[in-house]
Amino acid sequence: MKKILDSNLLNHYIKKHNIEQIFDDEILKYAQLHFYQKEEYILESEETLEYYYLLVDGKIKIFYPFENGKSMLLKFYKDFNTIGDLELLKNIPILCNIDAVEDSYLIAIPSDILREKYFNNIKLLHHLVDSLSEKLYGTINNSSYNFVYPLINRLASYLVAHLTEKNYVILNSSYLEIAQFLGTTYRHLNRTFKEMESKLIIKYDDKKIYVLDIKQLRELSKNIYIKPL
Structure with missing residues (x-):
């Protein structure tokens, strides 16, 4: 200090x-x-x-x-x-x-x-x-x-909370930090990102997440937004 x-x-x-x-x-x-x-x-x-x-x-x-x-x-x-x-x-x-x-x-x-x-x-x-x-x-x-919701819902909520008007999210935290914040592991988080991408909900490119289906993302988020990092 x-x-x-x-x-x-x-x-x-x-x-x-x-x-x-x-x-x-x-x-x-x-x-x-x-x-x-x-x-x-x-x-x-x-x-x-x-x-x-x-x-x-x-x-x-x-x-x-x-x-x-x-x-x-x-x-x-x-x-x-x-x-x-x-x-x-x-x-x-x-x-x-x-x-x-x-x-x-x-x-x-x-x-x-x-x-x-x-x-x-x-x-x-x-x-x-x-x-x-x-x-x-x-x-x-x-x-x-x-505690209550699966990771895909928690991650969707996190993304909605950080969504910009241009329908993309810029991740200011590392994947490890986001995983810790969401109460999961880095591997599980990565698998969930890939699952959402395979369903054409998002497309992720390193620190930028493009939202392809905002309606489905909001439905997954359950309208209960995790307080952001």
């Missing part, structure tokens, strides 16, 4: 993401800008939350580690999102591992200062409630959908 001592860049991200709507100027005076390189870990399970983070540029992944050494991918975040809501609110150790998928910038605010001085701040409390509610909704929605 590298602290970026560039107030202009920090202010650029604050304005770009309307962070003044989340924090008062009194809180923002403590804000720092941190840079994480691709594949660098940001937070590690069981550590103490030193900073409350706001992802302002880049891409990160969140996964839950189990005692047997395995882990479960929970979510990818790209561009603006927050990290450490639950740990900040409950003052508990970090629950999940978080890594940078690509070079990423995060605004960091010391968690101790937020707890000690600003836990009665209405804007901060509203932000925490909204953020936790959105994450809970996304987790329940995606987990339930992955």
Whole structure:
């Protein structure tokens, strides 16, 4: 991790993401800008939350580690999102591992200062409630959908959620990341892409998926869209 001592860049991200709507100027005076390189870990399970983070540029992944050494991918975040809501609110150790998928910038605010001085701040409390509610909704929605529906339905839902007006999808995530997100393996995902292509629903060419039959794709998606990566 590298602290970026560039107030202009920090202010650029604050304005770009309307962070003044989340924090008062009194809180923002403590804000720092941190840079994480691709594949660098940001937070590690069981550590103490030193900073409350706001992802302002880049891409990160969140996964839950189990005692047997395995882990479960929970979510990818790209561009603006927050990290450490639950740990900040409950003052508990970090629950999940978080890594940078690509070079990423995060605004960091010391968690101790937020707890000690600003836990009665209405804007901060509203932000925490909204953020936790959105994450809970996304987790329940995606987990339930992955559990109930076959992969072809989940993949169709994912494609519909990313569909452009020109009826194609540009995949900004790797096939492995998409497979993890949809709760499957790379091989199963690849077979399902080929199955959809054989049915003339899509045609895929590396990172671009052309939709040939939008009606059939929407029917497969069950109109329940997985929250995107």
